[in-house]
Amino acid sequence: MPRNFCRRRWSAASLLATLFICCNSTAAQTDRTSENVTVVIDAGHGGHDRGGIPGQRFSEKDMTLDVAQRLRNVLAASGYRVVMTRDSDVFVPLATRVAIANSYRNAIFVCVHFNATNRMGAGGIETYFYSRDSLPLASAIHHFVVGGAPSASRGVRRRGYYVLRKTNIPAVLVECGFLTNPTEAAYAGSASYRQKLAEEIAAGVRGRNIVGSASYVDQTKVAKSEHRRSKRSQKKGARKKKSSSKPAGSEARSGSIDRES
Numbered sequence: 001m002p003r004n005f006c007r008r009r010w011s012a013a014s015l016l017a018t019l020f021i022c023c024n025s026t027a028a029q030t031d032r033t034s035e036n037v038t039v040v041i042d043a044g045h046g047g048h049d050r051g052g053i054p055g056q057r058f059s060e061k062d063m064t065l066d067v068a069q070r071l072r073n074v075l076a077a078s079g080y081r082v083v084m085t086r087d088s089d090v091f092v093p094l095a096t097r098v099a100i101a102n103s104y105r106n107a108i109f110v111c112v113h114f115n116a117t118n119r120m121g122a123g124g125i126e127t128y129f130y131s132r133d134s135l136p137l138a139s140a141i142h143h144f145v146v147g148g149a150p151s152a153s154r155g156v157r158r159r160g161y162y163v164l165r166k167t168n169i170p171a172v173l174v175e176c177g178f179l180t181n182p183t184e185a186a187y188a189g190s191a192s193y194r195q196k197l198a199e200e201i202a203a204g205v206r207g208r209n210i211v212g213s214a215s216y217v218d219q220t221k222v223a224k225s226e227h228r229r230s231k232r233s234q235k236k237g238a239r240k241k242k243s244s245s246k247p248a249g250s251e252a253r254s255g256s257i258d259r260e261s
């Protein structure tokens with residue numbers, strides 16, 4: 001369902017700011033929110049880490065990279081400085097992704113993922129954050145992606161994913177739908193839909209100071225048990241204390257399988 005955010009009822013200040021964006025679509029010169037801001041874009045997975053669950057038709061790593069590259073193009077056209085944690089089908093450890101993000105000041109971090117689960121009917125968009133400073137960005141990205149996608153909203157969620165916990169800049173992880181859901185997989189398989197996703201995420205980046213904070217589901221308790229499971233599958237043996245200080249091998253895989261309960 002297409003969204004027209006110009007019609008939303010907001011405060012006068014918000015409306016003015018929104019109109020500014022709506023009426024000045026000639027990107028770079030007009031997007032004041034881009035001033036000096038670096039957007040670090042993190043395409044989930046890559047290389048040997050395909051993401052998702054075994055046997056799913058679309059490889060998550062390819063979808064995330066495609067959306068991330070489209071997002072880069074949209075944001076760059078709006079005047080943002082953009083950095084990619086990966087720009088090809090390579091594996092980048094989570095700690096490296098975080099280090100890249102943390103090397104920039106006045107930056108924000110956007111992780112792009114797709115979801116997966118063994119329950120084929122599961123679907124919808126989820127947006128994750130961890131630090132309170134990241135909530136406005138998460139809220140805005142979720143607002144726009146859900147508004148522009150036919151998929152349902154599964155809400156804004158707070159959760160301790162490594163890339164969200166360890167980054168010291170506003171950081172968000174958006175799950176752009178379930179590749180294990182036939183309908184959502186079909187959408188994701190369309191280049192025009194992936195472009196739409198990129199544009200909506202970009203709208204969220206631009207609108208991060210306008211939309212306001214959404215209510216959210218706190219899943220920070222779930223994260224610990226999930227890291228535990230993820231680590232067990234990666235490296236049998238290692239432990240409990242380290243779950244809070246070391247990255248799980250695959251953020252997305254741990255998240256997706258267990259996420260919907």
Ligand SMILES: [Zn+2]
Pocket residue numbers: 044045051052060113114115251252253256
């Ligand atoms: Zn993922």
